[in-house]
Every structure is written in structure tokens, then in C-alpha cells.
Amino acid sequence: MTSPAVSPAAALDSITRTLSEILGPAGGGEDGFPWDPPRRFASFAQRLQLVAHHLACSPPDLVSTSPAVHTALRGVAGDLEATRAAFSTYRSRSRIYVLINCKPLCSSLRDRVSSIASWLALLDSPLSPIPDLRKKTADLSRDMQQADLRKVTENEERVYTTLQKEAEVRESSKAVQSAIMMDLARTLGMDSTDHGKLAEQIKLLRADLSGSSTVAERRILMSLEKIFDSWSVEPCIADGSNAADFEDDAHIPPFKNFLCPLTKEVMKDPVVVVSSQTYERAAIRYWFDRCLEDGRDPTCPVTGQVLSSLEMKPNIGLAGAIEEWVNRNVEIHIKSALQYLGEGSSCPLECLERVLDNVYRISEEHPSSRYRVRNAGIVGLVVRMLNERSKRMGSRLRGKALMAMHSMIKDDESKYLHLLVAGRVGSEDVRMEIASFVGKITLTSNGKGFIARHGGKVLVEMLSSMQERAPSLQALYNLSTLDDNATVLVNLGVLPALMNILFTTQQDDPSDLKDLAASIIANIVANSGHWELSLADKEGHQMQSEFIIRRLLDLLSCSSCKCQASVLQILCGIASSPQASGVLPVQDLM
Incomplete structure (x- = not known):
């Protein structure tokens, strides 16, 4: 409420001046706001401006002598002055700032409308000599009293709630981020595809918060900037947006x-x-x-x-159309891959990288099409490329080739055949890469058995090479975790090779090689089987022989804890074997 010292004329002048500011130069303030609360308040302000004009033109005694008129004018002037801050926010701040503060702003206008209505009610009796002005004032007071400014729109309410939740800095998927930005754009009266306008509003919000702001407002800004940066990036359309230049004419772009x-x-x-x-x-x-x-x-x-x-x-219907589109583009990429991989060393590295990227994308995003890639012979071409370019191939191209092969062979047992082809006919570098893959990937029981039967010989042979030993041991350990593979590996002669690694001490040998060798043997002897009748070393000793057992016992005092644990498992497996019964009395080992 204004000070009692303010004269009625000054209060009336303040009302007229403030209303002019609220309504703007054109006097039609309700058209200048995209928000409902200020539009409705501006509509009341136009009617109040007319009442103020009539009061200013009324007999001087009416304004100057009536205490009720004095009180009403000072009250209205004070409320209008307090309303200027809210209207300044609606008019000069960014739309997003208004949105995240819509509830307190709406509440402020609601309280002022109710208060002004009460002040206007005081004019009813003093204005009885002027019936027309009295009716206008009474109608305005009644309408303002009944005005429902308590709620924002449903859409504003939803977006307001969402933005407040985003202040908690939650992780959101791309789908949720897109939905939030669509909701925000709709509430702001914008097209969600117009990234420029949305970016401008977020930029204006940052400017609005550059001075004083709450923690919640700063968090909303950070969250919106993060969401917008992620959402506004156009994704690579599968099956062609990253295709090589030579495919631009052939690729069929997706319909909207x-x-x-x-x-x-x-x-x-x-x-x-x-x-x-x-x-x-x-x-x-x-x-x-x-x-x-x-x-x-x-x-x-x-x-x-x-x-x-x-x-x-x-x-x-749409799913069928998309499937047909995918199949046609897959055929285009397969044809392109056959053409450029078939050129061998004459094909530029950049083309090979793009072709391998396309092959990898097909296998990852459309698993049902992997068989088409394999049946086209692309695996063999990739293996040939690895062989021909192994000496001058960078790690980037080799990595893409191996990733493409690994992806092409993911789905069934036939995939392992292609992996083994690369390991058997490839160079030393290729064999090491393939063995490392086998050691790291998670294999099914069928996969472990298939690789052991068809590729175990290569892995055992690799144990004789210092450079190839580590990846081979990793692969063999993975395969040995399948009980049925024990007989397969023993028949391939893995025990003598492992015993040689276990018992031969080289000063520069990594300790984990001995650990892996012991772990593989422990897996093999965990169950009774063919190992009981096989030779354990090149000298012709069996696993149950005194010579082997004594050497295993010697390892307990000069090996790592992991190796010691595996040696104890080996001894336990030997002791549990029916073939070991009575071979060597325990006291003879003491």
C-alpha cells in the first residue's frame, strides 16, 4: 500500500503512468505476450485505464474529499507499482526464464488482481453520483475478483514440472531428451525443428541468469544446454550416411x-x-x-x-517397407565391399576403411544380414587383405578389419569357421590378433568345442614361439574351461608344450605365462580322461609319474600364489585319478 502522504491526484497520476507502461505505447498490451496470465491482466488494465481516465475527468471534489476514494486510489497505485516487476519479467526475460518461473509469476499477478478488485469495491458508494462510471468500476471489480489466475496451462504445467525435475541432473536417453525439447518448443510456440530459435532462447536464458540466480535455475540451464547439444546433433543414418563417396549415387536414402x-x-x-x-x-x-x-x-x-x-x-506396413529398404542398401554395400576388397593392394586405404565401417555397421545393426555378408565371401577377402598388407598396415586399419570380422561371425557356429580360417592362413600378426580375440571374447560351449577341434592345433603350435605364446595361452585357457575340450587338447599335444613352459624358467619370461600354463593343465586334469594315458612331456613321462609330481611339488616353493593354487589343483586332479592309485606311495614323496 502507498504512503498516506501521497495525495489522491498523485496516486491517480501514478496509476495512469503505470498502466501506460504495462500496456505499452500502442495501449493493447494483451497482444504483446505469449503467456495467458499477463494477457488477461493487460485486458483488465485496459478497462482500469478507462476508469482512471473518467475519474480524472470527474468533479474535483469527488476525488479530493472522499476518504474512500483516497484509500482506493493509493491501494490501486501501490498494487500496480508492484505489478511492474512481473510485467518486466514477462516482457524482457527469455521465454524459458518465464517458463521456469511461471508459477511464482502467475501467483504474483493473481494476488495483485484480487487486491485491486478489493480497492475498486471501495469506490462503489462514492461513485453513486456518476452511475455509468460506478457500473464500469463495479463490473471491473467483480470480474477481477472472479478471475481465475491460479493455474498455468496444462502444457506449461507439464514442462514446468519436467524442467524442475531436470534440475536434479538426471541421465536421460536420446528419446527422452527429444521428447523434452519437443514439449519445450511447443510450449514456447516454436517449431521443434527450428534449432536456431531454440538455441537463441537457451542463450537468452544464460544471459538472464548471468547475474543473480538460484541453484535450481543454474541446474536447469546446465541440463538444457546438455540436452540441446545432444539432441540437436543429427545422427548418422544407418546403412548409408557414412558411406564412401563412390556409393553416394547408389545408396537409397530413407524416407522421412x-x-x-x-x-x-x-x-x-x-x-x-x-x-x-x-x-x-x-x-x-x-x-x-x-x-x-x-x-x-x-x-x-x-x-x-x-x-x-x-x-x-x-x-x-511400415516395418515391411523399412525392411525392404534395408535389404536393398545391404546389397549395395555388399557389392561395394566385394569390389573394393577384391582390388587388393591397389585400393586406397581410405576406401578400405569406409568399406570395413559399412560391413561392421551391417553386422551390428542388422544381425539377420550377417549370413549374406559371409556367404558373399567378404570374410575371405578381409583375411587376404590382412595377409597382403600386414607389413604396411596401420593399427587403425587392422583394428577395423578385426572388428568387422568379429562382428560378421557373431551369430552361430559357422562364425567360428571364419575366425579359424583367418588364424590358420594368416600371418603371425593376424594369428596373434585372432588368438587374442579368442582369449577375450565370451564363447558358448558349442563355440569353445568348435574352435578347439578346428583351431586347437594352430594354438598349440603357437606355444613354441615366444612372440605368439601369450595370446595362445589366453585362447587355450578360454577353451580349457569346457570339460569336453580336455581330450581334444590332449590329443593335439598340448600337455608337453604346457609342461615345457611350466618347468622351464627364463629370467625374462613374464610370470603370468607360467600362471596361465598351470591354470590350463589344472582345467584339463580336473576330471578323469584321456590325459591319464597320455605323455606329459617330451621325455615320455606321464602325469602320474614320480618325475612330474616331484617337479610340480618343487614349483610350490618358487612360483607365484596364483601358480601355486593351480599346481595344487593339478596335484588334486592327479590324486583323484583311478590311474594314479598305487603308482607312487605318498611317503616316497616326503
Whole structure:
């Protein structure tokens, strides 16, 4: 409320001046705001301006002699002065700033409207000599008293809640980020595809918060900047956006309706929601889960419509069209790979890298097409390339080649055949890379058995080479974890080679080689089997012989803890063997 010292004329002048500022030079303030609360307040302000004009033109005694008029004018002047801050925010701050402060701003205007309505009610009796002005004032007071400025719109409420939640700096998927930006753009009255305008609003928000700001506001800014930076990056469209230059004419670009509105990528499992919009199943499910997590009604990101059901129906027609598009582009890439890999050493390295990238992408993103890549003979061409270029091939190209091979052979037993072909016919570097792969990847029981039967011989032979020994031991350890492989490996002569590593001490030998050798032997002798009748070393000793057992006991005092544990497992396995019964009395070893 204004000071009692303020005269009625001064209060009336303050009202007129403040109303002019609120309504702007054109006097039509309600058209200058994208937000409903200031528009409605501006509408009341226009009517209040008319009342103030009539009061200024009324008989001087009416304004100067009535205490009720004095009180009402001073009260209205004070409330209008307090309203200037809110209108300044609506008019000069960024739209996002207004949005994240929409509730306190709306509450401020609501309180002022109610207060002004009460002040205007005091004028009812003093204005009785002027019926027309009295009616205008009474109607305005009643309308302002009944005005519902308590709520923001449903869309503003949803986005406000979402932004407040984002202040908690949560991790969000690309789908959720896209839905948030679509909601934000819709609320701001913008096209979500106009990244420039959204970026400008975020930039303005940063400027608004450069001075004083709350921690929550700063967190919202940081979260929005992070989301926008991630969301505004156009993803690489699978099967062609990164294709080599020579494929630009052949590649068939995707139709717009093939792309999920949330991920901006070609859909693999398109579904239709209640709003009749189509999304990638996983993407829209992420958004629905986030809505439920935040306690808000699930909405359609494209239309903003609140959904009555979370039902998702497969879009069979669109899925079929996408599948046909994928198949045609896969054929294009396979044909291109055959052409450029078939050129051998004459093909530029850049072309080879792009071809290998395409092959890797096909295998990773479309597993059902791997057999087509393999049947086309691309694996053999990659192996040939590794052999021909092994001496002058950089680590980048070798890595891409091995990644492509590993991806091509992921799905069934036939994949291991291609891996073994590369290991058997490749150079030393290729064999080491393949052995290292076998040692690191997770294999099924069928895979372990297949590799042991068809590639175990190469791995055993590699044990005789100091350079190839480490990756070979890693691969053999992986294979030895399958009980059925014990007989296969023993028949391939793995025991003498492992015993040689275990008992031969070289000063510069890594200790983990001996650890791996002991672990492999422990896996082999864990169960009764063919090892009991096989030779354990080149001198013709069997595993149960006194010579082998004494040497194993000697290792307990001069090896690592891991090796000692494996040696004890070996001794336990030997002792558990029926073939060892009565071979050597325990007291003879003491």
C-alpha cells in the first residue's frame, strides 16, 4: 500500500503512468505476450485505464474529499507499482526464464488482481453520483475478483514440472531428451525443428541468469544446454550416411516416415500409439516410463496430446517397407565391399576403411544380414587383405578389419569357421590378433568345442614361439574351461608344450605365462580322461609319474600364489585319478 502522504491526484497520476507502461505505447498490451496470465491482466488494465481516465475527468471534489476514494486510489497505485516487476519479467526475460518461473509469476499477478478488485469495491458508494462510471468500476471489480489466475496451462504445467525435475541432473536417453525439447518448443510456440530459435532462447536464458540466480535455475540451464547439444546433433543414418563417396549415387536414402521422431534414426520396431503417431518401440517406452516416474500423464511427444492408454500396436506396413529398404542398401554395400576388397593392394586405404565401417555397421545393426555378408565371401577377402598388407598396415586399419570380422561371425557356429580360417592362413600378426580375440571374447560351449577341434592345433603350435605364446595361452585357457575340450587338447599335444613352459624358467619370461600354463593343465586334469594315458612331456613321462609330481611339488616353493593354487589343483586332479592309485606311495614323496 502507498504512503498516506501521497495525495489522491498523485496516486491517480501514478496509476495512469503505470498502466501506460504495462500496456505499452500502442495501449493493447494483451497482444504483446505469449503467456495467458499477463494477457488477461493487460485486458483488465485496459478497462482500469478507462476508469482512471473518467475519474480524472470527474468533479474535483469527488476525488479530493472522499476518504474512500483516497484509500482506493493509493491501494490501486501501490498494487500496480508492484505489478511492474512481473510485467518486466514477462516482457524482457527469455521465454524459458518465464517458463521456469511461471508459477511464482502467475501467483504474483493473481494476488495483485484480487487486491485491486478489493480497492475498486471501495469506490462503489462514492461513485453513486456518476452511475455509468460506478457500473464500469463495479463490473471491473467483480470480474477481477472472479478471475481465475491460479493455474498455468496444462502444457506449461507439464514442462514446468519436467524442467524442475531436470534440475536434479538426471541421465536421460536420446528419446527422452527429444521428447523434452519437443514439449519445450511447443510450449514456447516454436517449431521443434527450428534449432536456431531454440538455441537463441537457451542463450537468452544464460544471459538472464548471468547475474543473480538460484541453484535450481543454474541446474536447469546446465541440463538444457546438455540436452540441446545432444539432441540437436543429427545422427548418422544407418546403412548409408557414412558411406564412401563412390556409393553416394547408389545408396537409397530413407524416407522421412522411416525415421523415429525421437531418435531421428531409422526405426527397427515401429509402433503406433493412441495418437496415431509412429515411434520406435524402445524410444517411446523410455518416454512413457519417464512420464510415469515424474508423476505426469503420458503424452504424445509430437502432438502433446495426453494419452488415455499406453497401448502400442506394431506398424506392420511400415516395418515391411523399412525392411525392404534395408535389404536393398545391404546389397549395395555388399557389392561395394566385394569390389573394393577384391582390388587388393591397389585400393586406397581410405576406401578400405569406409568399406570395413559399412560391413561392421551391417553386422551390428542388422544381425539377420550377417549370413549374406559371409556367404558373399567378404570374410575371405578381409583375411587376404590382412595377409597382403600386414607389413604396411596401420593399427587403425587392422583394428577395423578385426572388428568387422568379429562382428560378421557373431551369430552361430559357422562364425567360428571364419575366425579359424583367418588364424590358420594368416600371418603371425593376424594369428596373434585372432588368438587374442579368442582369449577375450565370451564363447558358448558349442563355440569353445568348435574352435578347439578346428583351431586347437594352430594354438598349440603357437606355444613354441615366444612372440605368439601369450595370446595362445589366453585362447587355450578360454577353451580349457569346457570339460569336453580336455581330450581334444590332449590329443593335439598340448600337455608337453604346457609342461615345457611350466618347468622351464627364463629370467625374462613374464610370470603370468607360467600362471596361465598351470591354470590350463589344472582345467584339463580336473576330471578323469584321456590325459591319464597320455605323455606329459617330451621325455615320455606321464602325469602320474614320480618325475612330474616331484617337479610340480618343487614349483610350490618358487612360483607365484596364483601358480601355486593351480599346481595344487593339478596335484588334486592327479590324486583323484583311478590311474594314479598305487603308482607312487605318498611317503616316497616326503
